[in-house]
Amino acid sequence: MNPGAGRGPAHPGTGRSMDENLKDYSPIALRRRLTREGLPGYRADQIAGWLYGRGVEDPRAMTDLDRDLRAQLAARFRTRALDLEHLSRASDGTVKGVLRAGDGALIEAVLIPEEERVTLCISTQVGCPLACSFCATGSMGFTRNLRTAEIVDQLCRMREILPEGRRITNVVFMGMGEPLLNLPRVVEAIRILLHPKAFGLAPRRVTVSTVGIAPKIPELLEQVPVNLAVSLHAATDEVRDRLVPINRRFPLAELFATLRRLPTVSQRHPVFFEYTLIEGVNDAPEDARNLARLLRGIPSKVNLIPMNPHQDSPLRPPGPEVAGRFMGELVRGGITTTLRRSRGSDIDAACGQLAVRGRRPPLDQAGGATRR
Ligand code: SAH
Numbered sequence: 059m060n061p062g063a064g065r066g067p068a069h070p071g072t073g074r075s076m077d078e079n080l081k082d083y084s085p086i087a088l089r090r091r092l093t094r095e096g097l098p099g100y101r102a103d104q105i106a107g108w109l110y111g112r113g114v115e116d117p118r119a120m121t122d123l124d125r126d127l128r129a130q131l132a133a134r135f136r137t138r139a140l141d142l143e144h145l146s147r148a149s150d151g152t153v154k155g156v157l158r159a160g161d162g163a164l165i166e167a168v169l170i171p172e173e174e175r176v177t178l179c180i181s182t183q184v185g186c187p188l189a190c191s192f193c194a195t196g197s198m199g200f201t202r203n204l205r206t207a208e209i210v211d212q213l214c215r216m217r218e219i220l221p222e223g224r225r226i227t228n229v230v231f232m233g234m235g236e237p238l239l240n241l242p243r244v245v246e247a248i249r250i251l252l253h254p255k256a257f258g259l260a261p262r263r264v265t266v267s268t269v270g271i272a273p274k275i276p277e278l279l280e281q282v283p284v285n286l287a288v289s290l291h292a293a294t295d296e297v298r299d300r301l302v303p304i305n306r307r308f309p310l311a312e313l314f315a316t317l318r319r320l321p322t323v324s325q326r327h328p329v330f331f332e333y334t335l336i337e338g339v340n341d342a343p344e345d346a347r348n349l350a351r352l353l354r355g356i357p358s359k360v361n362l363i364p365m366n367p368h369q370d371s372p373l374r375p376p377g378p379e380v381a382g383r384f385m386g387e388l389v390r391g392g393i394t395t396t397l398r399r400s401r402g403s404d405i406d407a408a409c410g411q412l413a414v415r416g417r418r419p420p421l422d423q424a425g426g427a428t429r430r
Contacts, residue, residue, distance in 0.1 A: 079136040080109060080117075081207035081214075084249035085256065097130060103255045109137060110256035113214065139207035140165075142215050152402030154412075155216050159184075159208055163201060165234055166412045167212040169219070169226075170401055176220065177228040180212040181412070182244055183235025188269055190289075190302050192336055194411050195234045197370035203240040209247035213257060229259060231266040232287070234412045238266075238274035248282040261285075267332065272308040272316040279322050287330035287361075288317070292340050293348035301339070310352070318356055328357035328394075334409070335384060336365045337376040346384045350391025360388060360395045366408040 083091055085106040093099035101123055108114040115138050117123070117131035143164060144156040153169040168179040186193070187200035212233075217226050229251055231237045237244045244266070250256045251264055266278060267287035279286065292298035298305040323329055333349065335341045349360070362385055364375035375381070381397060388395045402408050 077136075078134060079139055079205070079207040080105065080131070081137060081139060081210050081250070082205055082246070084246050085253050086249070087246065095130075095134070097127060101127060105131070106250070106253060106255040110210070110214070110250065110253075111258075113218070115214075136207075138211065138214075139205065140211040140215055142218075145219065146405040146407070148402040148405045148407060150401055152405070152407050153216075153219060154402060154405050154407035155212075155219070157212060157215055159204075165204065165208070165212070166407075167216050167233060168402060168407045168412070169216050171220075171224065175227040176224055177230060178213060178216055178226045179230045179232045180209060181233030181235050182209060182231060182237045182240045186235045187239065188236055188302070188304050190269065190291075192291075192301065192334055192365055192371050192373045194368045194370050194406075203243060204235070206243045206246040206250070209243060210250050210257075213251070226257070227259075228263045229265070230287075231264075232409065236269055236271065238268045238271040238278060241274055241277060245278065245281045248284060252282065262327070265330065267330075269302055269304055270308055270313045271304070272312050275316055276320060279320060283322060285327070285330060286320075286323075287332055288313070289334075290331045290349075291334050291336075293345060293352045297340055297345070301336070314352065314356070323357055325357045328359050331358055331360045332363060332409075333360055334363045334365050335376055335381050337374045337380070339373065341376040341380050341384055343383060343387050346387035347391060350388055350393050353393055354391075358393065360393055361398050362388075362395060363398045363409055366403055366411050368406070368411050 080088065085102045088105060089099040089102035092102060104122060105120065108120045114120060117128050117137065120128055140157040140159055142155055143158040146154045151171050155167045155169070157165050157167060159165065163184045165181040165184055167181060170177040170179065181204065183203050184201035185198045186195045189196040213226055213229070231244065248264060251259045252261055261283040262285060265285040265287050267289060268275065269289050275286065289302070291301050295305060295309050298310060317323065317329055331353070362381065364381050365373060367374055385395050385397050403411065
């Protein structure tokens, strides 16, 4: 069910493996799973209400299920996939959580409270195989995919630290890893985010960011109607090949042919493009003009992110004047553009700084999760 997930210890007293986690299943999948187990499938929505709606993880406390089912669930399934290992709070209110999985792997999630909304940025892999030249996660290498329970438990753990009366209103898949390389688990997690008895988020409050694994993009959007963000960073293959090595496999022509064919993209639901501005690499006025030309005819919004510097890369952001000029050039080219205010950089929580510094899982358990 979850290739790559570590085997859990046997359930004490029964000898039965407790690898199964209730949070690996969307309510619809749980209904099927319970039915197969000879358990009452129609209870799945109630269980989702307890796990996600009320944050109750002990099946024995799910008081509107009959006693027998509660005991069965407690004996057969885990319900928790992550523990909070460490929290850092930035001066701007951003909170980074380091979370520990059952096999000792560490991942990060970043909570970004604003006036109207609370956004959680979540991870989909331990590390990342794509090695983009400006990204700290890329430089730590790839350990494994997260399972669905580990993706949704990032919400369960991080919401516990929110002040009374605040809740997570938006989720962005912009943490560690490439979501489209872990698609089935990501889709199942999104179903849990959207299900009214679970987190009940509107689809447009969920954004999946991809480096541009072209064939997987329609596969994602056919299954869940979320926002799509594409990490572009360059408007020519020559520059993009250097920044985003996977561009050699899915070059711009193929990526944009795919994007243009998406039936879900419209002026109301544009594609978001992230463009990390890097000094002397992709920040010239000519780069902006190329970008405007590339995006012509496709409903789009560009999010410019001055690169957040980190210890694994010599690359740097341009100054504010260069960034402003770049933005002006795009706007003149008719492209809706925002310049992202970076949040959380004093705690290494900003885009591209997620790499689990300083705290290592025991190596024998983590399979070399941290290589720094
Ligand atoms: N793999 C997915 C999800 C990660 S999202 C993707 O590439 O979209 C993280 C976003 O932060 C991506 O747009 C990524 O390109 C950007 N990013 C990575 N390193 C960065 C850095 N050092 N400064 C600013 N943005 C960075």
